[in-house]
Amino acid sequence: MSERKVKIRLGIDIGGTAIKAVALDSSLSILETYQTSSFAKQEGEEGVHRALKTVMERFQGFDVESAGIGCAGSVDHANGIVINSPNFAHWKNVGLRAWFTETFSVPCKIDNDANCAVVAEWKLGVARGYDYVVLLTLGTGVGGGLILAGEVYRGTHGAAAELGHFSIKADGKLCNCGNRGCFELYCSATTLRNQFPEHSAKQIIQRREQEPYKSAIASFIENLITGITSIANVFDPQLVVIGGGIMNGMGWALADIERSVKERAFPAIAKDIRVVSAEHANWAGALGAALL
Ligand SMILES: [Zn+2]
Incomplete structure (x- = not known):
């Protein structure tokens, strides 16, 4: 049988x-x-x-x-x-x-x-039960995923939510995508590694109490807050979920990031927004x- x-x-x-x-x-x-x-x-x-x-x-x-x-x-x-x-x-x-x-x-x-990552968090993770979710994955670059009105938002060509590639500096560095000053040039693991090539992003974050790492990480977080605030003002999400390798070592920064986003975003948007860490990390x- x-x-x-x-x-x-x-x-x-x-x-x-x-x-x-x-x-x-x-x-x-x-x-x-x-x-x-x-x-x-x-x-x-x-x-x-x-x-x-x-x-x-x-x-x-x-x-x-x-x-x-x-x-x-x-x-x-x-x-x-x-x-x-x-x-x-x-x-x-x-x-x-x-x-x-x-x-x-x-x-x-x-x-x-x-x-896929935002669907995982939405169906089986930290974003369960929410209808408006933004996911940012901070890795080699910055990836983005959007749940809007209870559906994955893919845009006209399926290419939407390239949240690593909206510009936060009009005269910034040239990006591989052809634009200048893209968010991911300032908020990815590559951003930190380019400044200290002898260390991994994880090692740089572990040294966050010492200069010059302290200043580099402060500027990284400032850029992250700038980006998330703009994203929040565009999409009015309930939840911003941050994942990617770098976040494993940066849980300590989330409360400050959320507070700053609430201070800078439109009041109606800031009221209920939460910035949280992804649950499913690498899988x-x-x-x-x-x-x-
Ligand atoms: Zn770009």
């Missing part, structure tokens, strides 16, 4: 260096997580295809009912196409959903990784992908 396999939703997060996957059961509990060893980015699409095959082999003991894939960059969610991705310079309009569905005979949806992308 053949044994019946457990049905799962699989969530896959294609990062710059590895692929993470999460299996959820029908009650949305995590059954298993898996991370591939690093894959060769220069192999482009083929490298990713091979890594995805490894992921599917790993979960072959389950009945994969549906899959979701999160990927950095501009993703056309409706048509299942990765328009471009900062992790894969040569990718242009990659039909990732069609490839996945044909290869594994599993229905699949794809979305931007930060959209939010994969988790949210499973919920697509």
Whole structure:
């Protein structure tokens, strides 16, 4: 007699260096997580295809009912196409959903990784029960995700919520995206590492009581407050969720950030707004992908 396999939703997060996957059961509990060893980015699409095959082999003991894939960059969610991705310079309009569905005979949806992360926090994390949520992930760059009126907001081309790329300095540094003074140039892990290349962002934050790190972190936080206040005034959210590697070491700053945002934002917006830390950290992308 053949044994019946457990049905799962699989969530896959294609990062710059590895692929993470999460299996959820029908009650949305995590059954298993898996991370591939690093894959060769220069192999482009083929490298990713091979890594995805490894992921599917790993979960072959389950009945994969549906899959979701999160990927950095501009993703056309409706048509299942990765328009471009900062992790894969040569990718242009990659039909990732069609490839996945044909290869594994599993229905699949794809979305931007930060959209996946905000869905994870909204359905299974700190933003549960809220209808207006902004997520910022502070990592190598700054990613953004928006829940507006109880739905993921993707814009006309699926490319909305690039919250790392609104300008906070008109005459600021030139960004890879072509704009000047983008928020992420002043508020990402890269911002801190560029100032002190001998340390990781985590090490710099650990030295926050000593100069010159103290001043660098103070200016980082000031820029973060400037950005969040503008975002708050545009979207009038109930909750601003901050995630990304840097936040692990910066929980101490959240109360001050929230207080300053409340002082500077429009009074009606400031009244109830909260600035909180993300709950799902590094697995939010994969988790949210499973919920697509
Ligand atoms: Zn930019």
